[in-house]
Amino acid sequence: MMKKNKSILLMRMKFRTWITDKRIWALLLYQMIGAYFVTSPVSEFTTSIGYRISPYLYVFVASNYSMILWIMSGAILLFMDAPFMNNLTYNQIIRSGRSSWNRGQVLYILLASTIYILGYVLFIYLFLITKTTFINDWGRVMHTLSKTYAGGALVVIDGYIMRQFNPITAMSLSIIISILQCTFVGLIIYNISLHFRTNKIGLLASVLYVFSASYVWSMGMEFEQKYFPVTWMNLAIYDRSGMSSKPNIWGPLIIMVTVIIGLIILADITLKNKEIETYPEIY
DSSP states (O other): OHHHHHHHHHHHHHGGGGGGGGHHHHHHHHHHHHHHHHHHHHHHHHHHHTTOSSSSSSHHHHHHHHHHHHHHHHHHHHTTTOOOOTTHHHHHHHHHOOHHHHHHHHHHHHHHHHHHHHHHHHHHHHHGGGBOOOOSSOOHHHHHHTSSTOTTTTOOOOHHHHHHHHHHHHHHHHHHHHHHHHHHHHHHHHHHHHHOSSSSSHHHHHHHHHHHHHHHHEEEETTTGGGGGGGGGGGGOTTTOOOOSOOTTHHHHHHHHHHHHHHHHHHHHHHTTOOOOOOOOOO
């Protein structure tokens, strides 16, 4: 229990730095800009036809390849300060223990990823708050948009997704997969930065991870997309029936969770084998 409390305390200490961190405020603005551009055409369309839209637009935002790159680029910005070390870190490690300190940073990555993605969901809702109606259905507007491009280039309502998933399931899966992807990016930067004692290599690896799939998208290589984890945010690549070459949703989910657990364990092993230097206490 004591180790758990130390880990939570270390996580909370990291979140307290958000108030004065200009990078976090820039990321907040970045999210608002992204949400505005995806909702603006949809807002105009709902006004023109006089109907409200159901609150599940994030499903299609997270399934658009341009927006996937936008969201994941923000995740890189969020975790670019990994492995979250400063002149007080080594004293924290000595006092709390390496495992507790590592768990605190991992908890931070998991919770920060969750807040980041839910922030997108919230901003999309807020920009459409006067145009939204809460129903347990895709709704007339979504079905209409799936037959046109009135939603704009950044939000293409895919009828295939609407046929494969009910809205609650699709929304839940989109949020969960997005959080897992952001967590994975954070852990990539964190692990590599711990190993090399610099975050430059970790940042480079995360950029390559996020943008390598853009080549596949630009080439229209639909079959190969299932082998690039970044594309797993797009629910259109899945087939729940198992009657096609498209993967089932559970395979990628299990892989992501397993890899994340592996990265958490690897970070703990790396930190235990690293020499820890102490700095004088700063008051």
